[in-house]
Amino acid sequence: MTRASDYPPPFSPREFVAEPTDPADERIEVGVLIVGAGPAGLACAIRLGQLLEEHPDVAERLGEVPVAVVEKGKQPGSHLLSGAVVNPRALRRLGLRVEDMPSYGPVHDEAVYVLTRRNALRIPPPPTMRNHGNWIFSLSQLGRWLAERAEEGGAMLLPETAAEKLLVSHGRVVGVRTGDKGLNREGQPMGNAEPGSDLVAKVTVLAEGTQGHLTGVALDTFGLRGEEPQVWELGVKEVWKVPRAPRGVIHTMGWPLRTRARYREFGGSFIYGMGDDLLTIGMVVGLDYRDVELSAHDVLQELKTHPKIAKLLRGGERVQWGAKTIPSGGWYSLPKRLYAPGLLLCGDGVGMVNIPRLKGVHYAIESGRLAAESAFASLQRGATPATSLASYDDAVRSSFINDDLYEVRDMRQVFGRGFFVGGALASAMTVSKGRLDLGKMRAEPDAEQPLVRSGRGARYPTPDGKLTFDKLSSVFASGNKTRDDQPNHIRVERRVPKDVAELWVNLCPAQVYEIGTEGGDGTVTVNLAPSNCVQCGAITAKGGRLTPPEGGSGPEYTLT
Amino acid sequence: MSILVFVEHHGSELQKGSLGVLTKAASLGDPDVAAVLVGGGVKALAPEAAKYGASKVFVVEDDALEPPLPQPRVDALAKVIEDNGYETVLIANSVLAADVAAGLAARIDAGLNWDLVDITSDLVGKRPALQDSVFLEVGWKSTPRIALFRAGSFDASTHDTGQAQIVDVTVDYAEHSQRATVVGQELEESSGPSIEDADIIVAGGRGLGAPESFSLAEELARTLGGAVGATRAVVDAGWYPYSAQIGQTGKVVSPKLYVALGISGAIQHKVGMQTSNVIVSINKDANAPIFEFSDLGVVGDVHEIVPKLTELIKQRKS
Numbered sequence: 001m002t003r004a005s006d007y008p009p010p011f012s013p014r015e016f017v018a019e020p021t022d023p024a025d026e027r028i029e030v031g032v033l034i035v036g037a038g039p040a041g042l043a044c045a046i047r048l049g050q051l052l053e054e055h056p057d058v059a060e061r062l063g064e065v066p067v068a069v070v071e072k073g074k075q076p077g078s079h080l081l082s083g084a085v086v087n088p089r090a091l092r093r094l095g096l097r098v099e100d101m102p103s104y105g106p107v108h109d110e111a112v113y114v115l116t117r118r119n120a121l122r123i124p125p126p127p128t129m130r131n132h133g134n135w136i137f138s139l140s141q142l143g144r145w146l147a148e149r150a151e152e153g154g155a156m157l158l159p160e161t162a163a164e165k166l167l168v169s170h171g172r173v174v175g176v177r178t179g180d181k182g183l184n185r186e187g188q189p190m191g192n193a194e195p196g197s198d199l200v201a202k203v204t205v206l207a208e209g210t211q212g213h214l215t216g217v218a219l220d221t222f223g224l225r226g227e228e229p230q231v232w233e234l235g236v237k238e239v240w241k242v243p244r245a246p247r248g249v250i251h252t253m254g255w256p257l258r259t260r261a262r263y264r265e266f267g268g269s270f271i272y273g274m275g276d277d278l279l280t281i282g283m284v285v286g287l288d289y290r291d292v293e294l295s296a297h298d299v300l301q302e303l304k305t306h307p308k309i310a311k312l313l314r315g316g317e318r319v320q321w322g323a324k325t326i327p328s329g330g331w332y333s334l335p336k337r338l339y340a341p342g343l344l345l346c347g348d349g350v351g352m353v354n355i356p357r358l359k360g361v362h363y364a365i366e367s368g369r370l371a372a373e374s375a376f377a378s379l380q381r382g383a384t385p386a387t388s389l390a391s392y393d394d395a396v397r398s399s400f401i402n403d404d405l406y407e408v409r410d411m412r413q414v415f416g417r418g419f420f421v422g423g424a425l426a427s428a429m430t431v432s433k434g435r436l437d438l439g440k441m442r443a444e445p446d447a448e449q450p451l452v453r454s455g456r457g458a459r460y461p462t463p464d465g466k467l468t469f470d471k472l473s474s475v476f477a478s479g480n481k482t483r484d485d486q487p488n489h490i491r492v493e494r495r496v497p498k499d500v501a502e503l504w505v506n507l508c509p510a511q512v513y514e515i516g517t518e519g520g521d522g523t524v525t526v527n528l529a530p531s532n533c534v535q536c537g538a539i540t541a542k543g544g545r546l547t548p549p550e551g552g553s554g555p556e557y558t559l560t
Numbered sequence: 561m562s563i564l565v566f567v568e569h570h571g572s573e574l575q576k577g578s579l580g581v582l583t584k585a586a587s588l589g590d591p592d593v594a595a596v597l598v599g600g601g602v603k604a605l606a607p608e609a610a611k612y613g614a615s616k617v618f619v620v621e622d623d624a625l626e627p628p629l630p631q632p633r634v635d636a637l638a639k640v641i642e643d644n645g646y647e648t649v650l651i652a653n654s655v656l657a658a659d660v661a662a663g664l665a666a667r668i669d670a671g672l673n674w675d676l677v678d679i680t681s682d683l684v685g686k687r688p689a690l691q692d693s694v695f696l697e698v699g700w701k702s703t704p705r706i707a708l709f710r711a712g713s714f715d716a717s718t719h720d721t722g723q724a725q726i727v728d729v730t731v732d733y734a735e736h737s738q739r740a741t742v743v744g745q746e747l748e749e750s751s752g753p754s755i756e757d758a759d760i761i762v763a764g765g766r767g768l769g770a771p772e773s774f775s776l777a778e779e780l781a782r783t784l785g786g787a788v789g790a791t792r793a794v795v796d797a798g799w800y801p802y803s804a805q806i807g808q809t810g811k812v813v814s815p816k817l818y819v820a821l822g823i824s825g826a827i828q829h830k831v832g833m834q835t836s837n838v839i840v841s842i843n844k845d846a847n848a849p850i851f852e853f854s855d856l857g858v859v860g861d862v863h864e865i866v867p868k869l870t871e872l873i874k875q876r877k878s
Contacts, residue, residue: 465849476808476827484792484809485802529796531809 001450002499004543009491011545013220016213018165018177022198030156031062032375033175033201035163035214037071038080039139039361040347041207042146043094043368044375045069049153050095051376058379059154067155068199069147070178072162072535074552076147078479079209079535081237081322081560082139083270083282083358085131085249089400090365102145104136104274109248113308115255120308128356128408131249136272138239138280139361140557160552166214166221167198173342175200176214181550187487203375203389205344207368210325211537212349213548219350222340228332229445230351232325232541233267234296236509237282238477239559242316245273251358252309256302256459257285263454264289269303270358271312278319278559279312284326284358287446287541292502293457296538297323297509301468305461313467321469321477322560323509325537326360327351329443331402331409338396339389344371354404356411363401370395447543451499457506471511475532479556480510482531482549489553490533492544494526495519500543501526507542510534562592564618564646566637567609568657569597574605576757577652579612580714585650586613587719588681594618594646596729598636600626603726610724612716620729627742630659636731638667643729647703648683653711661708671700674708677835692831711756712814753787755804760786760817763806763833764794767822767843767862771799776866777821783873789813791829807832821862825850842866 020027032048034041048067052059059066073079085107088098110131113120151157162179175198182193189195206215210232219225250271257265266286273279283300303309327333329351338345346352347364354360371392378388396402463470469477490512492504501524504513510532516525533546534555540546563585567578585593594616595609600623609617620636637660641649649664651657653675665672676698678686685698685707755761762781764774774788781788790800792807806813807829818836823829825841825848833839834853841854842862851857858865 472826472828481808484796484805527797529793531792 002497003448003450004500004503005445005447007493007496007500007543009493009543009545011491011547013217016165016217016547017168017221019169020167020174020177020198020200027198027200029063029065030068030199030201031066031379032068032203032205033199034067034069034205034207035176036207036209036212036349037069037073037076037147037157037159038143038207038209038347038364039146040209040349040364040368040371041069041205042076042143042150043090043365044205044207044346044372045150045155046094046096046146046153047369047372048376049150049155051372052154055380058376062202062379065156068201069150069155069157070161070163070176070199071157071159072548072551073159073554074556075144075159076157077140077143077558078556079554080139080143081235081324081557082361084137084139084142084361085134085270085272085358086137086142087133087359087362088135090362090369094365094369096149098135101137102141104138107131107134107136107249111248111250113250113252115252115306115308117255118307120252120306125251129251129358136249136274138274138559140560162548162551163208163214164196164548166217167200168221171341173204173218173340175204179548179551183487183550185485185487202342203344203378203385204342205346205368205371205375206349207346207364207371208349210327210348211540211546213546215345215349216540218340218343218345219335222343224335224337224340224345226329226333226335228329228443230327230329230333231443231446232287232537233284233328233355234287234323234325234507234509234536234538235282235284236296236300236323237280237321237560238300238318239274239320240279240281240313240316241277241319242279242313243277245275245277245279246271246312247273252303255306256299263291264449265294269300271309274559279316281309281313286328287325287538288444288449290449290452291454291456292451292499293453293455293506295457295460295506295509297471297474298460301461301463302459304467310467318469318477320479320557320559321474322555322557323534323536323538325541326355327353328355330355330411331405333443334405338393341386342389344375344389344392346371352401352405354408356408357404363404366399366401367396370399446541451503453499471509472532475510475534478510478534479558480532480534480554481556482533482553484531486531486550486553488528488530489547489549490528490530490539490544491547492526492528492539495523496526497522498524503542504539504544507538509536509538562644562646563588563590563594563648563650564637564641565593565595565614566633566649566651566657566660567595567597568652568654569599569602569605572601572605574608575652575654576716577654577709577711579609579716580712581650581652581709582609582612582614583716583719584679584714588679591615594644596620596637596640598625598633600624603728606726607724610726611718611720613719613721614724615721616725616727618727618729620731627745628656629740629742630656630663631737631740632731632733633660634663634667635733635737636729637664639731640729641668641704647705649704649706650679651706651708652713653708658708661706665706668704670704670706671702672706672708673698673700676707676709677713679707692834710812753785755787755789755806755811755813758787758813759815760784760819761789761806761813761815761833761836762786762819762821763789763791763823764800764821765791765823765829766793766797767824768794769822769863773863774800776862776870780819780866780870780873783870783877784817786815786817791823820850820854821866823850824848825853
């Protein structure tokens, strides 16, 4: 059996850990350095702003830049993509009014359908999928709004800046080194080259989101990986302009995924209106699948051909497209500890996602807020930083984040037994509030799944450019206009068995991988078009490793 | 209202793009349209500039200014504008001009609209947006106004009044404007026109099959007097240099004739060439998207068709 994990990428976490190298007077010194302007990082920045305003003496000691947020996207929100039906609880705890945010209002109606090729059977929403009281957002828009609040609170935002290396000195994280800019394909400086710099901080908060580059490096460097490996799902979504948007939130299960257990196709779709004339449609597929021809992008295209769904899109036009992975290991896959000396870890980067409930944004926000509290405590006069940072771990473990994830700890794994059995067990677990203990079920890393062929690809529709789209035009619709002549940021083994190469070609929603020449021994070369990459992270789950490209690269989401 | 156009030159030649903008300025119905030339030996070029409709040509003659540095040009333009009260400044985009426009906007506190492709006589500019899928109408809320036009937006045509006044201007340069110096300039060797300036472009895509086949595109381009362009896929594959890449992440061109050889027409390529006047494409895949926006599409093998086409054009020309 071929497995992608047998062909590991040329990557070592050690490459991305360094001592500060800039001369002391050229380092940029900040108080708290937050990596990632997403819900977790911005919540952290906002809360720190509030605390520092109440304690000007602490702010004073932190120097000119008490709080900085680095963001690899063109602007805050550029790389944010989510469902996003958000539980507003954590936003309120941050002292923000949901009513003031750019949203599409609270959820009033919801429906869950089990699809077959032609029909749709409406079922009562399982307890985990009830959204009453939750609000509909575009996470990209919410991110931009939160970034404005963070800036008002005094945080310095540094967009188009990739955090490339973790600065570690004497076993303690002391900041990050940002990525070089203006290098050519061979890594040589061009006319406008600009080397990265050392951003030195008293506390570094990694809030990088799913497949966070430095989060991965930190988990390995400090030995923090959890009991079970992390696993992921891949979400691909489109925003459509339609004559009339549906009211409420629709979830579908079943077709076009194949529900028999041996296919291991776990996932579903979400559809909802954003205001009067925008509609979001997305498909999520577990990356523990095995068929080399499975392509989440093409499954989404297939979904749109269902008569019931095509009807919702009739007369409409696709305006945006995007993709992102979702950590789905849940409670068992959380790191052993959420801190290391000088370092705190938040949000999706460490897997704070409740897959059965399809929720994670409010955990990210809450963890960011708690990280801010602990970071602030460590900065107070007379504090013992190590103890203060460790208090973050306790705070998360006694928060609703831990309670919620514990309740559904086994739910993801049971779906490996096939959709219908899994669905029934999942409901039982929720109803029993997690008291039904099935014993822990092992998760295998997504890349270790043996690869099979079962003719998946034959079912995908041929893109017509109106209802269904190819990958390349979808990359365009993500707003991605990454500079082509920069160094490759994707690490994969470049000569692999054809099955592995084909897995990557189909896996990637952005057409980054291409099969090159045959080696004559069953292997092929893998060619890359890295500038297509929308940094979804799927390759890291399935046997490669994504590192950050030049800051400002990648998609430019605005509505996702 | 009065209009000033920054006319760029390279050596003893005025830039076609600048002259296009000057032609456009002269057509807007304003009698006071002036050109400004900055550099060494530009006085000799002034009468030539005048032929494109300028009623006045300001000349800042200074050999020290021949290197293409933006800051001294900002000083020169600011001086001309201040002394003569010009309210509108039109500039054709180039690497140098973009810097000059940005610096000038900051210096004289002017509003700058960039990447325009047209402008009306009541000074409403037209700017493509959202990857050129829509046009925005943009204006200015105050004077002075600066407009920067996309390359190739206007054709240059002479409109010689024979009465243009040539005015010498002396400029006091700011201290900071003289700090940057040019250490050296190197020209990339190329035969034929650059793709930004070319009226005819022959572009090759992956359908050419192999890097060697680019000679087909080169030969046809030479015969037509045009330049050679390439798609991202072939530049990525190392078949052709990045400087020839046309598309979203390469150059945006709008020649009079665009010949696409073996190009499928992905939207990333389309947005770099869709404003070309006439698009001719040859591709063996009848379903290639490029045929949807070609004026003339030929379904066939480039390797068979192009050599014959080149031969026919040669015969016709001789």
